Amino acid sequence: MAQAGVERRDGDKMTRRGLLRNIMWVSAGAFALQVAVTGLSMFWPRKVEGFGSVIDAGPLENFPVGSVTRVRDGRFYISRLPEGILALYWRCPHLGCTVPWVESEQLFICPCHGSVYEPTGHNIAGPAPRPMDVMQVEIRNGRVLVNTGVIRERARHTPADVTPV
């Protein structure tokens, strides 16, 4: 009887030890896996969306001549001119306020200090030192793609700023 009890107790000790050993190995394995996943994720290309990346503003037919369309995710306006497409960064070149498009006036009018811009982004009144900045536009497969990571200041509006359609 006693012999069987000792054996059982020894067996219990081994089981506990084995259990602790297993827990330790599982923990170490989980930690190593987490380190490996974190390390590998640094080399994995991430899908970047929103401001700073290329934004698909939509199909070209969504932008009829004369329209100005706000694209909130990219912080720009698509201004559809007769000669093509212009992507205007909505940040005022004066002190950085967001410039709204005022449909009734057919102008961009900054609410902060009153700078006024034409649909080309050209400044015509107020303290703004230059036209609204432009973003790089590409028309691909009939869609308007705007690279919000490439913002260009300009001294004045020129036809070269417009992406032909």
Ligand code: FES
């Ligand atoms: Fe727009 Fe001053 S910030 S006019």
